[in-house]
Amino acid sequence: MFITLDPISMAKDTQRRTEQRAALIAAAEAAIAGGGLGALKARDLAATLGCAVGAIYTLVADLDELVLLVGSRTLARLDAALAAADAGADGAGTDGTEAAVRRLEAVALAYARFAHAETALWRALFEFRMAPEKALPDWSVADQIGLFVHVDAPLAALLPGLDPERRGLLARSLFSAVHGILALGLEGKLVAVPQAHLEAQIALVVRAACRGLVAEQAEGPPS
């Protein structure tokens, strides 16, 4: 999940170079955290690093790559937060279904709190779109697919009979639904849930969806 440097450049990477790269990523992270993706400027980075603009392009191919590197760090923290929430979900004194619901609710709320605490960095994960011709590097795709496991696992506990493929789709749907409530809500869009009610509404929707899904499965999966 952590950033692994490209082996080709790694070979001739001195200690110094690696440190500079880390400093660059840290500066970029601070810039994005402070002012969103739009605040990531080559000249500003050079100023905080105390080097010339051109130096940046010896450490990194693009500013795009830099965004991806920062995104990788953000994803790692998010992954940890979701995993902790799932592990810490308390289902004591409840049947299996209720325990599973609580796990899903805990993961959703952890996602909400992460997004709220690190809004700018979190948003950067989704605002960013690679230029259509350039493909995402492999390490970046690996980062992202790890996320939805934290929804899929509790979902397997909730709906033991569901075949894994359908479950995968459902996990993605639930993840995206919660994401949507947060994305619009934290943006202050007018169609959105006001920030004060975000966590409560997410919990409500997650519980309702779980309940409906269990009921549907109980009477036989139609489609």
Place this chain on the structure above:
Amino acid sequence: MFITLDPISMAKDTQRRTEQRAALIAAAEAAIAGGGLGALKARDLAATLGCAVGAIYTLVADLDELVLLVGSRTLARLDAALAAADAGADGAGTDGTEAAVRRLEAVALAYARFAHAETALWRALFEFRMAPEKALPDWSVADQIGLFVHVDAPLAALLPGLDPERRGLLARSLFSAVHGILALGLEGKLVAVPQAHLEAQIALVVRAACRGLVAEQAEGPPS
């Protein structure tokens, strides 16, 4: 819902000017539809309009205002599509609950189809963020709040006992949830629902949520 021109400039607006403005908006719409918000460039607009760059700024204050004007048109079409879907939802031979569920499902699917058919323009509605210091013009906020009525009305039929404030929050939550599934799905993000399954998953989630909500209300609203 339609664009009303600013009365101040309206006073001295000739026929010709209004036409140019319309042409500008049309060109901007085409540009965004073709290449997203990033493809809206002042010089390109001037080229397609056959005028100088400076002329644009006599018709419109900013490119931001232009984005808002295009957004207003998009919202009008979206509003019409959702209204039609709600009106056309067929609940024949079903009880009231099932009829309401079908209305909500129809609205959600209409949203999905609109987003799919006009992805770039639809995305522009949400990608765009006004500079923090400048406030949204009044006509733009009026456009947006009209949207969620198409969720709120069927929801009132589904849950007659729910008080309007809570219902409003729920309508916003459901809207945002469906939006999230679409937003991630149409972007091809990795945590997202694959495009081929978008409509089916949206229908599934909407139905499950409805079912869960009705069940919860039946046994008494706790919180």
Place this chain on the structure above:
DNA sequence: CAGGGTTATGAACATCGTTCAAAAAAAGCT
């Protein structure tokens, strides 16, 4: 057609990301 107000023009400015010839630094070598 002369004068005055309105509108269009496009060169100019500031700000981006990115490049690249040249300078500086480091490393190798005798």
Place this chain on the structure above:
DNA sequence: AGCTTTTTTTGAACGATGTTCATAACCCTG
């Protein structure tokens, strides 16, 4: 140490971009 070769860093320069504004063109009215 001194010279050569390789590597790294530099920052001016390039091409886009949104926006402005003195100037020119236009249009209407008297």
